Amino acid sequence: xxxxxxxxxxxxxxxxxxxxxxxxxxxxxxxxxxxxxxxxxxxxxxxxxxxxxxxxxxxxxxxxxxxxxxxxxxxxxxxxxxxxxxxxxxxxxxxxxxxxxxxxxxxxxxxxxxxxxxxxxxxxxxxxxxxxxxxxxxxxxxxxxxxxxxxxxxxxxxxxxxxxxxxxxxxxxxxxxxxxxxxxxxxxxxxxxxxxxxxxxxxxxxxxxxxxxxxxxxxxxx
Amino acid sequence: xxxxxxxxxxxxxxxxxxxxxxxxxxxxxxxxxxxxxxxxxxxxxxxxxxxxxxxxxxxxxxxxxxxxxxxxxxxxxxxxxxxxxxxxxxxxxxxxxxxxxxxxxxxxxxxxxxxxxxxxxxxxxxxxxxxxxxxxxxxxxxxxxxxxxxxxxxxxxxxxxxxxxxxxxxxxxxxxxxxxxxxxxxxxxxxxxxxxxxxxxxxxxxxxxxxxxxxxxxxxxx
Numbered sequence: 458x459x460x461x462x463x464x465x466x467x468x469x470x471x472x473x474x475x476x477x478x479x480x481x482x483x484x485x486x487x488x489x490x491x492x493x494x495x496x497x498x499x500x501x502x503x504x505x506x507x508x509x510x511x512x513x514x515x516x517x518x519x520x521x522x523x524x525x526x527x528x529x530x531x532x533x534x535x536x537x538x539x540x541x542x543x544x545x546x547x548x549x550x551x552x553x554x555x556x557x558x559x560x561x562x563x564x565x566x567x568x569x570x571x572x573x574x575x576x577x578x579x580x581x582x583x584x585x586x587x588x589x590x591x592x593x594x595x596x597x598x599x600x601x602x603x604x605x606x607x608x609x610x611x612x613x614x615x616x617x618x619x620x621x622x623x624x625x626x627x628x629x630x631x632x633x634x635x636x637x638x639x640x641x642x643x644x645x646x647x648x649x650x651x652x653x654x655x656x657x658x659x660x661x662x663x664x665x666x667x668x669x670x671x672x673x674x675x676x677x678x679x
Numbered sequence: 680x681x682x683x684x685x686x687x688x689x690x691x692x693x694x695x696x697x698x699x700x701x702x703x704x705x706x707x708x709x710x711x712x713x714x715x716x717x718x719x720x721x722x723x724x725x726x727x728x729x730x731x732x733x734x735x736x737x738x739x740x741x742x743x744x745x746x747x748x749x750x751x752x753x754x755x756x757x758x759x760x761x762x763x764x765x766x767x768x769x770x771x772x773x774x775x776x777x778x779x780x781x782x783x784x785x786x787x788x789x790x791x792x793x794x795x796x797x798x799x800x801x802x803x804x805x806x807x808x809x810x811x812x813x814x815x816x817x818x819x820x821x822x823x824x825x826x827x828x829x830x831x832x833x834x835x836x837x838x839x840x841x842x843x844x845x846x847x848x849x850x851x852x853x854x855x856x857x858x859x860x861x862x863x864x865x866x867x868x869x870x871x872x873x874x875x876x877x878x879x880x881x882x883x884x885x886x887x888x889x890x891x892x893x894x895x896x897x898x899x900x901x
Contacts, residue, residue, distance in 0.1 A: 468745075477708065477711075478704050478707060478708040478711055479704060479705065479708035479881070482700050482701060482704035482705075482708070482747070483701065483704075483705075485700060485747060486699065486700040486701035486704070486854070488745060489699075489700055489733055489745055489746065489747075492738050492741065492743035492745035493737045493738055493740075493741065493743070494741065495741060495743070496741045496742055496743050497741075497743050497744075497745045498743065498744045498745060499744065499745040499746065499747070501747065508730070508750045511711055515715045516714050516715055518715075519714065519715065519716065519717060519718045519719075520718055521714035521715070521717070521718055521719050521720065522719075522720045522721065523690075523710060523711055523714035523719045523720060523721040524711065524721065525704070525707060525711075525721070525723065525749055525750075526749065526750040527747055527748065527749060527750075528730045528747075528748040528749075528750065598882070599882065600880055630882055631880075631881065631882040632708070632880075632881040632882055632883070633858075633881050633882050633883035633884075634882050636855075657894065657897050657898075658822055658853075658854075659701070659853065659854040659855050660820070660821065660852055660853040660854055660855050660856050660894045661854070661855035662855075662884075662886070664884070672879065672882045675879050676879075
């Protein structure tokens with residue numbers, strides 16, 4: 458019998474053009490290490506099976522050519538139907554409707570099957586657009602907070618928080634906050650001892666206090 | 680005229696099967712953001728142009744299938760000859776000779792052309808094998824420190840350090856330490872104001888003290 462404490466095995470992440478690299482690679486690196494000692498499977502979902510790039514138009518002003526591409530394992534149409542956890546990154550791509558249209562639809566349809574949904578940075582804007590966050594507490598990137606709030610005013614946006622938990626939805630603040638989010642979530646599901654050992658192995662100093670967020674003041678959202 | 684303080688434009692990273700995802704994505708995410716305001720070009724080098732996976736045999740014991748693949752832009756044979764900076768990740772792949780043989784050769788040949796060489800985690804073991812670190816000070820992953828030291832005893836290995844600078848070589852401690860390394864290096868090259876703004880934008884709490892390293896004690900290397 459599966460209880461709330463039964464750890465998941467099947468995890469999915471969503472990619473779209475212009476995703477923020479660390480939003481997804483911070484949490485995934487920790488889960489990569491966890492997969493050495495616990496059975497875990499990863500599905501990487503995108504609109505097509507083509508590699509998905511972090512590139513976005515912001516770089517054009519400097520003639521920069523600095524981006525990375527990650528290879529999906531499934532399309533939204535061929536996603537496994539047994540994913541228990543979905544992780545949604547943010548990034549400049551979330552601001553372009555054509556980049557995330559299929560993502561929002563997929564999240565809306567898949568969310569009822571999930572045991573947990575985690576977002577990093579402006580990934581919570583995608584979740585907000587899907588309607589899944591209506592009436593729920595959530596946070597997001599602090600530098601982009603004003604834009605995120607406009608995406609859905611029916612969400613109870615929390616300005617000062619490293620991360621926020623409401624039911625089975627865990628939303629984190631910007632970019633690096635996703636790493637603290639994943640350790641907190643692992644502590645909840647696999648236990649604090651596992652989370653601490655992983656963090657020490659990765660030589661990472663966790664912020665373990667979800668309310669400790671100096672970036673809210675830094676970016677003027679409180 | 681190019682001085683030591685002239686910022687670089689052309690950065691390369693090396694990938695090999697079984698690289699540690701955060702070793703490379705932590706630094707690259709910061710540089711991705713820097714590329715929005717400064718001209719930067721990235722080359723991703725590997726043995727072939729096939730996507731390079733983080734997967735390693737460690738996962739087999741748990742029947743896990745949890746990895747990511749990044750797409751290279753060049754092979755070692757077709758690498759641009761104007762790279763100014765090379766970033767070398769670590770990971771379980773560094774322990775398998777067949778995974779990194781071409782990497783070690785490439786580093787040995789290319790290093791004289793570089794203005795800076797940065798390593799994260801056991802990436803310093805690759806640099807040590809290449810001979811480039813002979814007689815130089817360097818650090819590495821603390822949990823793997825004993826193994827790393829065995830790769831080249833002619834290196835002046837520093838057990839307690841978040842990162843170490845010797846000439847144009849910057850080596851960091853394990854996994855997450857690469858993020859502190861890249862911010863420290865950016866502060867050196869582009870200035871502290873730029874580094875601080877980037878860190879605040881990424882909502883990252885830097886460790887700015889290269890000697891502050893509690894993981895040396897945690898993993899018993901001092």
